[in-house]
Amino acid sequence: MDDGDVLRAYAKRAAEYTSLLGSIDDMHELDRRRIECWAGEVDGHIIDAGCGPGHWTNFLNGRGANISGIDIVPEFVEIAGTRFPDVSFHVSSLRSLEVDDGSLGGVLAWYSLIHVHPAELPVVLAEFRRVLASNGRLLIGFFDGAADETLDHGVVTAYYRSVEQMSCLLQAAGFEVLEVEARHDDGSKPHAAISAVVR
Template sequence: MTVSNVSDAYGRRSAAYVELFGRIDAAAEADREAVLAWARGLTGPVIDVGCGPGQWTHFLFEHGLEIEGIDPTPEFIDAAEQQYPEVRFRIGQAEHLDVDNGSLGGVLSWYSLIHIDPLCIDTALAEFARCLRPGGSLALGFFEGPEVRAFSHAVATAYYWPLDTLSARVEACGFTITEAGKRTDPGVRAHGFITSTRNSS
């Protein structure tokens, strides 16, 4: 599926999505703790890629980060700007962050790569590497599974990634893994979490 297809699909369901997930307290406490622990080590501007209705962007803004959220779905950006007017949001996508080389201290990609065809995911990872300064950090949240496999997500086709496989792809795009873990909570798909730092060359 193209970015436009996925964006259109989320746009049609945006009201229900915002109702369910538009506040940070809808996120698991373990996820909030993990993302905040990652964020405490950051310096410089941060982008929340695929920010949706802005709950994670606002959460990190409240904890002192210089952050903006980007998303390809106009309905989400509208909702984010209405709910969190003190935070910066704009239309954008993972494959093109529209910032200068090495200008970012951090990139949060929280389930924003789940709809990208596995053959194409390196494009987004390479873009993150381009935009991060050496030593800058990337945090990924994703659906973890025993093999790279498509499944019928509620909005659009999504993909499972084995933790080791996605970690290797991240490393191949210029990063060093600093943390990698997974967990399975009752009633939901397995969760994967990777943090990494941008290599100096």
């Protein structure tokens, strides 16, 4: 799954996606607490990588984080900028974040890696490692399941990741895994989150 496939698929449904999933009030309370707590431990600027309609970016901005959002889909960036004019958003790829080496305190990748082809995951994680400062923090959220198995997604091909798989990839990219959460709620796809720090 390349950037072009994701861009085209979400561009057609950006407004629909925003109306269905673009409100922080509709996000799981445990996710809100986890992300807010994580951001409170970050020293420096945070990029919300794959910010979509910008609800998480704005959520953290409202809690004092120094944060901006990037997304490959121009329609999402336009929507986010209109909804949250006090927050900076711009178009960029996860594979090339267009910031200096070691310049960030944190990267939030909340469900933005689910469309990345398995072979490209090391490339994206290496880019996250490049832009993070020493002791920089990374938080990843994803669907927990058999590694790289495709899942039923309403927009474009997406993949389950296993905690073991993601932990190994993070370690190979130069991160130390700090915390793992797995949550299997009735009626929802299994969820996992991993917090990591630059070694």
